[in-house]
Amino acid sequence: MARVRVANDKVLMELVVAVLIMCGCGLVVTPAAAGSLVPALYVFGDSTMDVGNNGPLPLPYGIDFPHHSTPTGRASNGYNVADSISRLLGFDMSPPAYLSLTPQTSREILRGLGGVNYACRGSGILDETGNKSNSLLTMTQQVEFFAATKSNMTEEYAGSKGSVAIDTLLSQSLFLISTGGNDMVEFILKPGQVSIFYAQLLSSYTKHVQTLYSLGARRFGILDVPPIGCVPAIRAMSPTGECVGLANALAKGFNYLLGVRMARLAADPEWSEMTYSIGSSYNLVTNFTADPEAAGFRDVATACCGDGRFGVERWCQANSTVCENRNDHLYWDGLHSSQATADKGAAIIFATPVEFGFAAPVNFKQLISSTHALF
Numbered sequence: 120m121a122r123v124r125v126a127n128d129k130v131l132m133e134l135v136v137a138v139l140i141m142c143g144c145g146l147v148v149t150p151a152a153a154g155s156l157v158p159a160l161y162v163f164g165d166s167t168m169d170v171g172n173n174g175p176l177p178l179p180y181g182i183d184f185p186h187h188s189t190p191t192g193r194a195s196n197g198y199n200v201a202d203s204i205s206r207l208l209g210f211d212m213s214p215p216a217y218l219s220l221t222p223q224t225s226r227e228i229l230r231g232l233g234g235v236n237y238a239c240r241g242s243g244i245l246d247e248t249g250n251k252s253n254s255l256l257t258m259t260q261q262v263e264f265f266a267a268t269k270s271n272m273t274e275e276y277a278g279s280k281g282s283v284a285i286d287t288l289l290s291q292s293l294f295l296i297s298t299g300g301n302d303m304v305e306f307i308l309k310p311g312q313v314s315i316f317y318a319q320l321l322s323s324y325t326k327h328v329q330t331l332y333s334l335g336a337r338r339f340g341i342l343d344v345p346p347i348g349c350v351p352a353i354r355a356m357s358p359t360g361e362c363v364g365l366a367n368a369l370a371k372g373f374n375y376l377l378g379v380r381m382a383r384l385a386a387d388p389e390w391s392e393m394t395y396s397i398g399s400s401y402n403l404v405t406n407f408t409a410d411p412e413a414a415g416f417r418d419v420a421t422a423c424c425g426d427g428r429f430g431v432e433r434w435c436q437a438n439s440t441v442c443e444n445r446n447d448h449l450y451w452d453g454l455h456s457s458q459a460t461a462d463k464g465a466a467i468i469f470a471t472p473v474e475f476g477f478a479a480p481v482n483f484k485q486l487i488s489s490t491h492a493l494f
């Protein structure tokens with residue numbers, strides 16, 4: 120029982136603590152950064168995607184990030200999945216954190232190129248999730264910040280032809296969303312009625328997607344909720360150390376409904392230009408966990424960084440034990456994947472044929488190759 124309490128407190132702690140272009144270039148639609156497959160990437164969600172909007176995280180976070188003397192705010196030993204996907208699209212890494220932008224770094228962005236990362240660790244699908252932290256950007260705020268970015272782009276390209284150019288670039292760009300894990304963890308700690316919870320999540324998710332669509336988003340790359348019952352912090356709540364089935368079922372049930380909802384949205388004439396892929400973090404992590412060796416892991420249960428049972432009794436911090444071969448570990452800390460997991464997962468979601476169940480209704484590569492009615 121004592122252990123369960125410790126784990127609970129740690130999860131809460133993490134949630135509370137962590138719940139943290141001017142070129143005169145006229146109307147020419149410039150091609151994306153050399154070699155990239157889309158003009159830009161706009162990233163939304165939680166710590167799975169955050170590259171600094173909730174402030175830096177101290178070492179050993181970022182221990183494998185190049186030049187890691189500057190912590191980046193990624194909840195990882197190195198790059199996160201926003202970086203992995205960005206790299207597959209031909210960029211160096213994730214676009215910059217919205218809150219780190221300066222007029223100098225915004226030049227290309229305001230021409231619709233490269234993109235912005237609005238994700239913030241601790242946030243959820245619901246604005247209440249993680250709201251005890253002042254530094255939190257909720258999903259609603261993230262979408263509002265994108266609206267501000269777009270309005271500056273439009274101004275940058277002043278004139279009606281300019282807005283056509285911007286809308287064209289946005290329609291070809293990828294809107295990446297990964298969120299929901301924090302909502303689930305909070306629900307597990309303070310349970311209510313599941314059907315009401317799901318309805319709230321779906322309604323909020325739909326609203327965000329529709330708002331982004333109304334601002335010009337057409338291609339949505341969504342990551343679903345991983346099997347949260349298997350993260351070290353939740354495993355530690357189970358006396359046997361097995362994955363907590365009910366927590367996994369909560370995520371799986373939501374993921375199913377999210378798939379149905381997105382299919383319905385995309386089939387609605389009002390949103391007919393919407394294209395999407397749901398990458399299944401759930402199926403990926405389940406697959407890695409079921410046969411670690413085949414996936415190239417040796418440890419799929421314990422946090423690489425942290426101490427005590429499953430590495431979550433004392434959360435990952437400056438004086439924590441850090442595992443030697445980070446690439447062997449599925450999890451970096453009690454809640455978050457390692458860089459190795461992000462890289463392997465992104466590659467699978469990107470290109471594995473859909474029959475394997477890691478993306479639906481198309482994979483990310485097919486999503487960004489698709490053309491739609493507008494062009």
Ligand SMILES: *[C@@H]1O[C@H](CO)[C@@H](O)[C@H](O)[C@H]1NC(C)=O
Nearest residue numbers: 246247248249250251252253
């Ligand atoms: C956080 O969410 C709860 C539940 O909806 C709400 O009662 C509370 O007022 C919110 N707090 C803040 C600071 O927004």
Ligand SMILES: *[C@@H]1O[C@H](CO)[C@@H](O)[C@H](O)[C@H]1NC(C)=O
Nearest residue numbers: 220225229264267268269271
């Ligand atoms: C938009 O422009 C305003 C006024 O120039 C500036 O204060 C703001 O930071 C810009 N926002 C973005 C997202 O570029």
Ligand SMILES: *[C@@H]1O[C@H](CO)[C@@H](O)[C@H](O)[C@H]1NC(C)=O
Nearest residue numbers: 405406407409410413471475
């Ligand atoms: C994991 O997925 C691969 C396909 O990428 C499949 O061949 C393998 O059987 C799966 N492993 C498990 C344990 O489901």
Ligand SMILES: *[C@@H]1O[C@H](CO)[C@@H](O)[C@H](O)[C@H]1NC(C)=O
Nearest residue numbers: 426433434436437438439440
């Ligand atoms: C690590 O540091 C924290 C806070 O600075 C402290 O409470 C804890 O006891 C230290 N742990 C170890 C194993 O030294």
